[in-house]
Amino acid sequence: MNPYLIPGLIVVILVTVGIGVYGLRFARTTSDFLVASRSVSPSWNAAAISGEYLSAASFLGVAGLILRYGVDVLWYPVGFAAGYLALLLFVAAPLRRSGAFTLPDFCEVRLRSRLLRRLATVFVVFIGCLYLVPQLQGAGLTFTTVTGGSYVWGALLVGVVVTANVALGGMRAITFVQAFQYWLKLTALAVPVIFLILQWQSDGRPPITPPAGATFPVATSVVVSEDAVIDGQAVHKGDELHFDAGAAVPAVSTVDATFGPDWLLPGGGDNTLFATYSLILATFLGTMGLPHVLVRFYTNPDGASARRTTLVVLALVGLFYLLPTLYGVLGRVYTPQLLMTGRTDAVVLTLPEAALGGGHLGRLLGALVTAGALAAFLSTSSGLLTSVAGVVFTDVLRAGRTGSVRDFRVATLLAAIVPVVLSLYVSNMDVSRVVGLAFAVAASSFCPLLVLGIWWRGLTDLGAAAGIVVGGGAAVAAVLITVLGPPLSGWPAQLIGQPAAWTVPLAFLVMIIGSLVTSRRVPADVGATMLRLHAPESLRI
Amino acid sequence: MDGDQGQRRTRVVLGEVAARRRPTDRSHADLAEQTPVGEALVKGLVRAQLALALRLALVVVTGLGALPLLFAAAPGLGTVKVLGVNLPWLLLGVLSFPFLVGVGWAYVRWAERNEQDFMALIRKPDQ
Numbered sequence: 001m002n003p004y005l006i007p008g009l010i011v012v013i014l015v016t017v018g019i020g021v022y023g024l025r026f027a028r029t030t031s032d033f034l035v036a037s038r039s040v041s042p043s044w045n046a047a048a049i050s051g052e053y054l055s056a057a058s059f060l061g062v063a064g065l066i067l068r069y070g071v072d073v074l075w076y077p078v079g080f081a082a083g084y085l086a087l088l089l090f091v092a093a094p095l096r097r098s099g100a101f102t103l104p105d106f107c108e109v110r111l112r113s114r115l116l117r118r119l120a121t122v123f124v125v126f127i128g129c130l131y132l133v134p135q136l137q138g139a140g141l142t143f144t145t146v147t148g149g150s151y152v153w154g155a156l157l158v159g160v161v162v163t164a165n166v167a168l169g170g171m172r173a174i175t176f177v178q179a180f181q182y183w184l185k186l187t188a189l190a191v192p193v194i195f196l197i198l199q200w201q202s203d204g205r206p207p208i209t210p211p212a213g214a215t216f217p218v219a220t221s222v223v224v225s226e227d228a229v230i231d232g233q234a235v236h237k238g239d240e241l242h243f244d245a246g247a248a249v250p251a252v253s254t255v256d257a258t259f260g261p262d263w264l265l266p267g268g269g270d271n272t273l274f275a276t277y278s279l280i281l282a283t284f285l286g287t288m289g290l291p292h293v294l295v296r297f298y299t300n301p302d303g304a305s306a307r308r309t310t311l312v313v314l315a316l317v318g319l320f321y322l323l324p325t326l327y328g329v330l331g332r333v334y335t336p337q338l339l340m341t342g343r344t345d346a347v348v349l350t351l352p353e354a355a356l357g358g359g360h361l362g363r364l365l366g367a368l369v370t371a372g373a374l375a376a377f378l379s380t381s382s383g384l385l386t387s388v389a390g391v392v393f394t395d396v397l398r399a400g401r402t403g404s405v406r407d408f409r410v411a412t413l414l415a416a417i418v419p420v421v422l423s424l425y426v427s428n429m430d431v432s433r434v435v436g437l438a439f440a441v442a443a444s445s446f447c448p449l450l451v452l453g454i455w456w457r458g459l460t461d462l463g464a465a466a467g468i469v470v471g472g473g474a475a476v477a478a479v480l481i482t483v484l485g486p487p488l489s490g491w492p493a494q495l496i497g498q499p500a501a502w503t504v505p506l507a508f509l510v511m512i513i514g515s516l517v518t519s520r521r522v523p524a525d526v527g528a529t530m531l532r533l534h535a536p537e538s539l540r541i
Numbered sequence: 542m543d544g545d546q547g548q549r550r551t552r553v554v555l556g557e558v559a560a561r562r563r564p565t566d567r568s569h570a571d572l573a574e575q576t577p578v579g580e581a582l583v584k585g586l587v588r589a590q591l592a593l594a595l596r597l598a599l600v601v602v603t604g605l606g607a608l609p610l611l612f613a614a615a616p617g618l619g620t621v622k623v624l625g626v627n628l629p630w631l632l633l634g635v636l637s638f639p640f641l642v643g644v645g646w647a648y649v650r651w652a653e654r655n656e657q658d659f660m661a662l663i664r665k666p667d668q
Contacts, residue, residue: 071619074633078605078641085601085641089594089648265619266612266629276609304653311645318638325634455591531583534590536656539663 002353004367005146012371015180042305046312048175049296051182053313054320055131055380056138057435059185059373062321064345065433066328067338068256070263075276076436077321079283083439084317087288088310093303094454094533101298102387103291103446104395110453112523113461116468121395123445123472124291125415127438128388130479131290132419133426134434135381138345140423142373145346152424158377159420166385167412175299181379182316188372189323192352192365196330199355206333209264214249214336222337228252230340249336257339263332275498279436282500286439289446291391292383302537327351349373388415426483436498437479444503445472448511454533456515457526463515471507475499586659590652597648605637 058080065073100106103124107116136155143154200206206217224239230250235241243249251257287293300306331338331347334355338344348369356362392411426434445468452459478499481488488496495502515522523529531539612618612629621628 071627071629071633074630075609078633078637081638082601082605082641085645086598088645089598093652264627264630265616266609273609273613277606280606280609304656307649307652311642311649314645315642318642321638322635325630455587527580527583530587531579534583534587536660539660 002146002363002366002370004363005370008367008371009374012184012374042300042309043312044175044179045296045299046309046316047179047182048299049178049293049309049313050316050320051178051180051185051375051379052292052296052383053317053380054182054185054376055435056135056373056377058320058324059189059376060138060141060345060348061134061435062324063327063331063348064338066325067331067335067347068344069258071266072276074325075279076283077324079280079439080287081314081318081321082284083287084310084314086284087293088307088314090451091288091454092297092306092310095294095450096297096300096306097303097533097535097537098529101295102391103289103294103449104391106450106453107461107464110523110529111459111461111464112525113465116461116465118395119465119468120446120449121391123441123468124391125388125396126476127289127442127445128291128384128391128415129419129422130438130441131292131435132381132384132388132416133422134438135377135384136420136423137426137434138373139377139381141343141345142349142370142377145343145349146370155423156420158381159416159423162378162381162385163412163416163420166382166389166416167409178379178383181375182320184375185372186316186320186323188368188375189320189327189348192369193323193326195361195365196351196355197326200330200333208329208332214332214339216243216245216247216249216336217334218245219243220337222340225341225343243337249339252340252342257342257344272494274494274501278440278494278498278501281504282436282440282443282498284443285447285504286441286443286500288450289442290438291387292380295383295387295390304536324348330355385412385415422483434483437482440498440500440503441472441475441479443500444475444507447504448507452508452511452515457530458515458519458522459511460515460518460521462518462521463511463513466514467507467509467511470510471503474506475503478503582659582662586655589655589658593648593651593655597644601641601644604640608632 058077062073062077062080065076095106098106098109100109104117104120107113107120136159139158140151140153140155143149143157144151147154219242221240221242224235224237224241226237228235230241230252297306297309300309327348331344331351335347335350338347338350349366352365352369353362356365389408389412392415393408396414397407397411448467448471449464453464478496481496487493608629619627619629623631
């Protein structure tokens with residue numbers, strides 16, 4: 001095992017705790033924290049939002065997908081970043097001015113409906129859990145890759161650590177900690193990639209896509225992870241295959257990956273135009289409905305600074321997403337064996353040592369990347385679990401102001417159990433695919449609610465509820481079929497696997513028609529609410 | 542945020558300052574009491590901001606959203622190389638991010654200008 005690994009991980013945890021303790025001097029209670037962050041500049045605040053947002057899916061998953069499928073999946077990082085533009089254009093400033101802390105709060109502020117609030121709670125919990133699954137998956141995968149231990153133990157270990165942290169209040173969402181995590185993640189990808197590119201240059205720029213398909217750069221042995229067919233020959237689980245340097249990488253029947261020149265060109269393989277547009281819609285519109293993203297907007301002092309913060313987030317996230325692409329591309333040259341085992345999500349972790357050799361430099365950079373991965377799933381899953389547990393605490397347990405810390409711990413435990421169990425179930429799905437499903441549900445439930453609620457006076461509580469139930473419900477059903485159901489093929493697979501292209505328009509349509517039918521239920525104070533959402537704070541009357 | 546309404550502070554202002562501020566009070570009152578004038582003012586602001594957001598969203602939809610169609614319609618574009626990199630990789634992997642940030646920057650500028658115009662409309666004594 002890499003000797004720099006344990007010290008590296010310990011440093012990350014110590015610095016995180018250290019900054020947390022330092023930050024606690026400014027903020028002793030949760031509300032102190034919210035007020036304290038008003039003295040924090042938009043750039044710190046934006047780094048904190050980015051730190052919480054860039055999850056295992058961004059850090060590990062995007063590079064893995066690019067290694068596997070090529071140019072078509074570049075829509076994932078583009079969409080993850082563009083989601084913040086949609087948030088900026090349609091939601092950021094009015095949402096901050098509404099004073100809502102969570103999505104259920106927004107329902108109550110805008111539509112004065114307890115029923116809608118409860119419905120929103122259900123969806124926040126579902127989306128939060130669904131988004132936690134790939135974080136734990138990433139943790140399990142990192143554990144397997146780095147230590148050789150089993151996936152289940154890795155996922156369980158991180159699940160328990162994060163739950164304990166949130167329940168004991170050890171990992172409060174403190175602005176400085178999250179901001180540090182962003183810069184750590186950026187460094188952990190940016191520094192190694194410089195050495196990787198230099199190595200690629202000094203190796204005489206081996207072609208990314210040799211005409212005869214990917215080849216092994218050095219003699220490699222691959223352990224088969226499940227029964228499959230390679231080049232017409234059956235292989236069995238546990239078989240060890242040896243390949244010489246320069247040998248072609250064979251396609252494995254159980255692993256879906258793109259070989260040959262298709263990888264370089266758009267529209268190859270089973271990526272239809274429908275799936276691409278569905279993905280674009282889900283990621284562009286889903287970001288605004290993620291529970292842990294919205295909570296952070298409350299830390300801006302006013303609407304105008306919420307806008308500036310979002311712009312900086314967009315820039316920081318965009319800067320980060322330049323890097324995973326390079327890992328995916330170089331992985332094609334240096335770690336093609338991942339295309340055979342299917343563990344493509346591990347490319348970021350294995351690439352430094354594979355390209356730079358097992359010397360000090362390779363191991364040091366390998367430890368740095370692993371530390372970044374740790375930061376990725378710790379920060380996102382802690383933020384997610386905190387916001388889901390917060391909603392469970394106030395809206396499900398009805399603890400309210402009288403609730404004790406014990407109730408919050410019960411809420412955290414409740415919120416953590418389902419995703420931990422699910423993460424054991426879906427171990428062979430791509431991390432970014434699962435995240436894409438969470439985005440699809442958010443885009444078909446909360447996006448229409450927020451956009452119509454902010455810009456259209458005619459929205460009613462019943463119309464909004466109908467839209468969420470029909471559109472969001474359809475997306476939830478599609479997700480459940482994808483994760484738990486049998487494998488599909490042909491058109492049903494497209495419609496269920498990437499549901500956003502039909503569930504998002506459906507949600508908007510039902511919400512608008514439902515509101516028009518029940519137009520007598522438009523809240524009487526809608527004019528005052530609109531004024532509050534859109535007028536600058538200095539006009540507050 | 543409105544929890545402290547019960548103990549609202551009384552503002553003490555110099556007489557002449559208060560006199561200067563008086564014309565603005567009518568528009569303020571229009572807004573506060575939801576008179577037709579106030580309603581129209583808010584509707585104008587909401588409409589301006591929505592139009593701005595939709596226009597910039599359209600820029601993104603045509604700029605980025607048309608790419609998959611374009612690549613499907615003209616597969617030859619995928620093999621065009623710029624600086625040694627295939628065009629789709631360059632467009633999606635690199636150039637899309639500064640493009641998004643640029644659109645966002647323009648939005649923040651213009652949205653703030655809309656708000657300033659709105660404030661100026663309220664502050665201006667309407668004859």
